[in-house]
Amino acid sequence: MNVRAHMSMLFHLDKCIGCHTCSVACKNLWTDRKGAEYMWWNNVETRPGSGYPTQWENQEHFQGGWEFKDGKLRLRLHSRAAGLLKLFFNPALPSLEDYYEPFTYRYQDLFNAPAGDDQPTAIPISMITGEPMEIKSGPNWDDDLGGSNIYARNDPNLEDVPAEVRAQLDELERVVFNYLPRICNHCLNPACVAACPSGAIYKRQEDGIVLVNENRCRAWRMCVAACPYKKVYYNWSTGKSEKCILCFPRLETGQAPACAHSCVGRIRYMGVLLYDADRLPEAAMVPDEQLVDAQRDAILDPFDPEVIAAAKANGLGDDWIRAAQLSPVYQFVKVWKLALPLHPEYRTLAMMFYIPPLSPVVSVIEDGLFRLDLSDANHDFELFHRLSAARLPVQYLANLFTAGNQEIIRQTLVKMLAVRLYMRRKTVDGEVDEKLIKLLAEAGTTPQEAEAIYQLTTQPTLEERFVLPPYHREMAVEAWKDPLAHKGEAGLGYLQVPRRGE
Amino acid sequence: MNWNNLLFVIFPYIALAVCVIGSVYRSIYRPFTISSLSSQLLERRKLYWGSISLHYGILIILLGHLLALLLPRSLMWWNAVPVRLYLLEFTGLALGIWALAGLVILVYRRLTSRRLWPVTTRMDWVVLILLLVSVITGVWTATFYRFGSYWFTAVFTPYLWSLITLQPRPEFVAPLPWVIQLHVFNFFILLLIFPFSRLVHIVTYPLGYLLRPWQIVVAVRGRITPQTQ
Numbered sequence: 001m002n003v004r005a006h007m008s009m010l011f012h013l014d015k016c017i018g019c020h021t022c023s024v025a026c027k028n029l030w031t032d033r034k035g036a037e038y039m040w041w042n043n044v045e046t047r048p049g050s051g052y053p054t055q056w057e058n059q060e061h062f063q064g065g066w067e068f069k070d071g072k073l074r075l076r077l078h079s080r081a082a083g084l085l086k087l088f089f090n091p092a093l094p095s096l097e098d099y100y101e102p103f104t105y106r107y108q109d110l111f112n113a114p115a116g117d118d119q120p121t122a123i124p125i126s127m128i129t130g131e132p133m134e135i136k137s138g139p140n141w142d143d144d145l146g147g148s149n150i151y152a153r154n155d156p157n158l159e160d161v162p163a164e165v166r167a168q169l170d171e172l173e174r175v176v177f178n179y180l181p182r183i184c185n186h187c188l189n190p191a192c193v194a195a196c197p198s199g200a201i202y203k204r205q206e207d208g209i210v211l212v213n214e215n216r217c218r219a220w221r222m223c224v225a226a227c228p229y230k231k232v233y234y235n236w237s238t239g240k241s242e243k244c245i246l247c248f249p250r251l252e253t254g255q256a257p258a259c260a261h262s263c264v265g266r267i268r269y270m271g272v273l274l275y276d277a278d279r280l281p282e283a284a285m286v287p288d289e290q291l292v293d294a295q296r297d298a299i300l301d302p303f304d305p306e307v308i309a310a311a312k313a314n315g316l317g318d319d320w321i322r323a324a325q326l327s328p329v330y331q332f333v334k335v336w337k338l339a340l341p342l343h344p345e346y347r348t349l350a351m352m353f354y355i356p357p358l359s360p361v362v363s364v365i366e367d368g369l370f371r372l373d374l375s376d377a378n379h380d381f382e383l384f385h386r387l388s389a390a391r392l393p394v395q396y397l398a399n400l401f402t403a404g405n406q407e408i409i410r411q412t413l414v415k416m417l418a419v420r421l422y423m424r425r426k427t428v429d430g431e432v433d434e435k436l437i438k439l440l441a442e443a444g445t446t447p448q449e450a451e452a453i454y455q456l457t458t459q460p461t462l463e464e465r466f467v468l469p470p471y472h473r474e475m476a477v478e479a480w481k482d483p484l485a486h487k488g489e490a491g492l493g494y495l496q497v498p499r500r501g502e
Numbered sequence: 503m504n505w506n507n508l509l510f511v512i513f514p515y516i517a518l519a520v521c522v523i524g525s526v527y528r529s530i531y532r533p534f535t536i537s538s539l540s541s542q543l544l545e546r547r548k549l550y551w552g553s554i555s556l557h558y559g560i561l562i563i564l565l566g567h568l569l570a571l572l573l574p575r576s577l578m579w580w581n582a583v584p585v586r587l588y589l590l591e592f593t594g595l596a597l598g599i600w601a602l603a604g605l606v607i608l609v610y611r612r613l614t615s616r617r618l619w620p621v622t623t624r625m626d627w628v629v630l631i632l633l634l635v636s637v638i639t640g641v642w643t644a645t646f647y648r649f650g651s652y653w654f655t656a657v658f659t660p661y662l663w664s665l666i667t668l669q670p671r672p673e674f675v676a677p678l679p680w681v682i683q684l685h686v687f688n689f690f691i692l693l694l695i696f697p698f699s700r701l702v703h704i705v706t707y708p709l710g711y712l713l714r715p716w717q718i719v720v721a722v723r724g725r726i727t728p729q730t731q
Contacts, residue, residue, distance in 0.1 A: 080712050087538075087707075088557040095546050096617075128544070129616050194716040197708035205721040215533035218706045219540045236544055236621060239537035281717075501535025502625040502699055 002277040003300060003311040005320050005469075006188075006208035006351055007246060007270065009260060010329045010339050011181055012457065013357040014416070015267040018179035020044050020140065022259035022268075026183075029258045030245070035237025037102035037127045040139060041244035042259040044181045048155040048396065049142050051180075053098040056230040057156040057343065063092040064228030065191050065346030066284060073285055073347065077195055077226045084197060092225035093234075100137035102127040128236070145177060152177070157399040165393045176391040178357040180400075181267070183259060184231040184244035185342065185350035186210045188298070189281045192243070195226030200241075206471075207272075208351060209248050214240040214498065228346035238500050252473050256466040269456075270466045271327030272320060273334075273351070274300040274311060284347040288403040291344040298349070299334050302327070323469035328456055329353060336445075336453055338412055345403035356401055356409060358416055359392040384417045384439065411444065418443035419450045419457075509687055510672040514665055517694040524697025525705060538703040544617040552607035559601025560633075563640070566594060566651075571662055574655035581652055591649050598641040605634055625699045632692050639685035647682060658686075 026042040045051045059065060063077045077083070077092055105122035113120035126133040142151035152158075152175055158166055186203075190210050193201045200216035201223055203209070212223070212232070217240045223232040224241065232243045247257035255261065260268035279298040286294045300307045302324035311321055324330060332339040332355060339353035360383075387394050387410055394406050394413070402408040418440050425436055432447065440450055456464065529536060542549050570577050581587040609630055612622055644650050661674035675683060696702060 084708065084711060088553045089546075089550050090542065091550075093542055093546075096543050126617075128620060130620075131616065189717070193718055197711040198706070199708070199710065199714055199718055202718040202720045205719050217537065218703060218708070219537040220708065221540055221542065234540070234543050236541065238534075239539040240534070496532070496534060498534055500621070501532070501537055501539070502623055 001300075001307070001310040003274050003307060003314050003316065004205060004208070004277050005311075005316055005324065006186070006273045006275055007251060008186075008208075008273045008327075008329045008333075008351045008353060009183065009246075009257070010269040010271075010332055010353045010355070012267045012269070012355045013178055013180065014355060015265045015457075016044070016179040016181060016357075017265045018044055018046065018144070019264050020143075021262050021264050022181055023139075025258040025262035026244075029247075031242075033237075035235035036233070036242060038096065038099045039233040039235075039242065041231070041233075041242075042181065042183045044140070044179050046140075046142060046144055046151070046177050047180045047400070048152040048158055048175075048177060049145060050151050050154040050156075052139070053094050053230050054137075055098075055154060055156060056094075057228075059228060059346070061092075062094065062228075062230065063225055064230065065226075065343075065348055066189065068285055068347060071285070073189075073281055075191060075194055075226060076228075077191070077222065083195065083222055087197065087220050090221055090225055093221050094224065094230065096236075097137075100139065100141065101133065101135075103133060103135055103138070106132075145175060149175060157396055160399070160404075161393055161395050165395070176359060178359070178392065180342075180354075181259075182229065182231070182342070183257075183352060184210065184246070185229055185348065185352045186244075186246060188275065188295075188349035188351060189284045189347065191226040191228060191346070191348050192223035192232050195222040196220070197222060201232075204248075207246075207248075207251070209246045209251075210243070211245060211248075212241050212243055214238075214242075217241050228343065228348060229350070238498055240498075251468060252471040254468055254470065256468065260466065266460075266465065268465070269328040269332070269460075270468065271329035272302075272324040272467070272469055273327065273330055274302050274307060274316075274321075274324050276300055280349070281347075284349050288345055289405040291347070291403050292340060292401075292405065292408055295341060295344065295349055296334060296337070299330070301334070302330065317472075320469045323467050326467045328460065328465060328467060331452075331456060336415070336449065338415060338453070340401035340408070340412065342401060343403070344401075354401060355416070356397050356412055357392065358413060358420070359390045384414060384421065384443075387413055415443045415445055415453075418445055419453045422447065422450045423454050506672050506676045509683075510661075510675045511665075511670040513687070514690045514693075517690040521693045521696045525702055528697050528702060529705075536702050536706060537700075538706075539621070539700050541618055541621055544621070545611060545615045548607055548611040548615065552604045552611055555600050555604025556608060556633075557604075559597045559604055560637070563594060563597050563601065567654075570651065570654045571659055574659045577651060578655055581649075587649060587652065590651050591644065594651065595641065595644045598637060598644060602634075602637045602641060605630065605637055609634070625695070628695060629699050629701060632688060632695070635688045636685065636692065639681050639688065642681050643685055647679065 022042050023040055023044055027040065030041060031037070031039045040052065043052050051057065056062060059076060065076055067074050067076045078086060103124045104127055106125050107122045110120050110122050123132050124135050125131060142148075145151050186208055187210065188208070190201070190203060193203060193210065197220045198216050198218045200213045200218070202211060202213065204211065219234070219239045219241070221234055221241065224230070224234050232241050235242050247255075247259075250257055250261075256270050260270050275298050283294040283298040284291070302308070302321055308321055329339070333353050339355050341350040342352070342354055344350070383390060390413070394409050395404075397413075398404050398406045398409045422432070422436055422440055426432055437447065440446060445453075580590065612618055612626070612630065657674050657678070661671060664671040664674075675686060692701070
């Protein structure tokens with residue numbers, strides 16, 4: 001057993017209101033720079049929808065992630081030799097049109113325009129060329145589906161959803177959507193690291209954060225194509241790749257990442273997961289339907305004395321083990337089994353987890369009126385037994401979170417519904433009857449667990465949502481500097497302006 | 503001292519020294535500035551036609567030059583049969599023209615794709631023009647001073663070896679036509695600007711990728727055993 005710690009984020013999609021505060025916080029902090037204008041290390045997508053960059057899930061086109069064939073795990077993008085041959089032009093690399101051309105407006109015109117009969121206007125200009133441009137696309141262009149059903153129809157996850165189920169999504173009046181906030185997944189088996197010819201991308205052993213060493217990056221751009229989530233970006237100005245750094249400077253000083261900290265809906269949780277590095281990459285080498293379970297198996301129980309001993313042997317301190325025990329992510333992922341990785345079929349073992357959204361029952365329009373597909377009596381339990389009537393098709397969610405395994409999605413949703421019914425009965429009606437306890441058991445849970453899920457879902461404090469271990473950076477500095485000899489110095493002496501080379 | 507000594511003995515040594523010292527300095531003290539500076543994100547159609555042609559064309563031809571320098575006997579043996587000589591010369595010329603076409607496309611691309619202007623520096627133009635001179639004089643030589651692969655071993659192999667062994671014999675270059683002299687001198691200019699331009703990315707060609715493990719894990723105190731597959 002080779003125990004390592006991982007900082008993981010958890011997104012409770014049922015709570016996401018799609019306000020993009022996370023994206024803005026991230027943008028202001030990290031990507032408000034020349035060359036990075038088009039990057040959204042954190043973005044929020046409307047689902048069903050085509051996402052950002054457009055149709056990023058279409059791996060036939062973008063060649064991201066790993067393929068499991070004949071008992072071997074291969075990068076979909078290239079073999080080593082083929083990668084070197086494709087350095088001069090990489091056909092799988094998305095172009096700026098797949099994102100959007102960043103723009104601003106010429107605000108000075110509003111002040112400097114000569115007096116005239118018309119109101120001056122601020123015309124849009126490109127942030128690359130500085131010239132006037134026609135805006136064809138932008139960040140969150142398809143937010144809330146942008147008043148069109150094209151974006152939802154183009155969702156790659158709808159491919160194998162039956163036509164009659166799709167039809168219920170197609171019609172704009174009846175379309176249903178939820179939000180999908182995305183950051184880098186800081187995978188256990190990252191395709192970007194494997195694809196980088198320069199070896200510039202690496203995973204930090206202490207907390208699993210995947211980073212680009214820009215001093216080693218040579219702009220071969222294979223990471224951009226290989227990442228199935230399209231979360232590595234190429235800075236066109238500096239000629240280096242950039243990606244989400246999980247706000248490690250904030251984590252190292254005991255603060256949650258900016259996106260999580262600013263989250264209005266408080267949908268984000270942050271905590272330590274212990275995992276067994278010896279089970280990698282085998283956990284990614286199982287058939288599609290077993291991927292979620294294999295990944296859950298690689299995550300270890302921080303209360304198990306054997307795991308604790310192995311963790312200590314690997315240099316993990318008591319404070320990190322304690323943080324792992326208190327981790328809300330561990331509770332949701334491993335104990336309650338409510339949280340799932342995004343697109344496990346990419347086999348990168350994504351380490352950010354999602355609690356899938358519940359949705360109301362299907363409604364139909366009759367004589368210009370909405371009619372819910374419910375019987376009059378007892379509709380409390382309707383959806384519980386008839387998930388096929390949920391407006392977000394189970395198969396669609398399965399395509400997003402379980403590599404098509406509908407059973408896992410069903411178990412997850414049923415458990416969430418059970419908790420909801422239980423708490424509603426308890427708080428509204430003030431009674432818990434036999435029928436309800438039976439229902440909880442049917443969903444594989446107990447009143448105690450339901451209470452705990454309810455507590456952590458709806459009423460966690462900041463400290464319960466973000467359980468951040470101490471990084472002890474003051475000790476890490478010893479690795480390359482003698483702290484006493486450099487007492488009184490400012491910074492670490494590496495400061496050079498990250499400017500484009502000639 | 504005459505011009506021949508200046509251009510083909512002194513200048514090459516200066517260029518080589520600047521090239522080596524500059525590149526080493528830059529890779530150690532200014533690693534962030536080293537990049538292939540790809541602009542595929544901004545423009546991809548013309549790059550596809552230009553970049554592949556230029557890179558593969560020039561790469562193979564450079565390898566040919568290197569082969570003639572290192573294995574002159576094998577080259578002469580190969581060229582002993584006329585058909586093989588024609589084959590080699592024709593291939594070389596075709597590759598030269600291919601590289602030239604790529605270069606012209608890249609120059610056209612830099613001029614016409616508006617998005618590339620903000621990322622085009624003066625040095626980019628210097629590199630493009632020097633490469634153009636190099637390829638044009640090369641194609642010119644291959645066309646009008648036949649057969650390059652035949653006389654190279656008698657002229658340039660000894661000349662370059664004399665430079666490498668620090669016993670310079672510039673008299674090999676002196677009687678050559680000016681086009682060929684320009685081709686040689688231009689190469690030394692390229693060497694000179696090598697560390698100050700995007701050309702440095704050539705030495706970072708990541709051959710190590712063939713050998714390294716797929717995953718890289720870095721601990722606070724150095725690299726740890728990575729997973730292999």
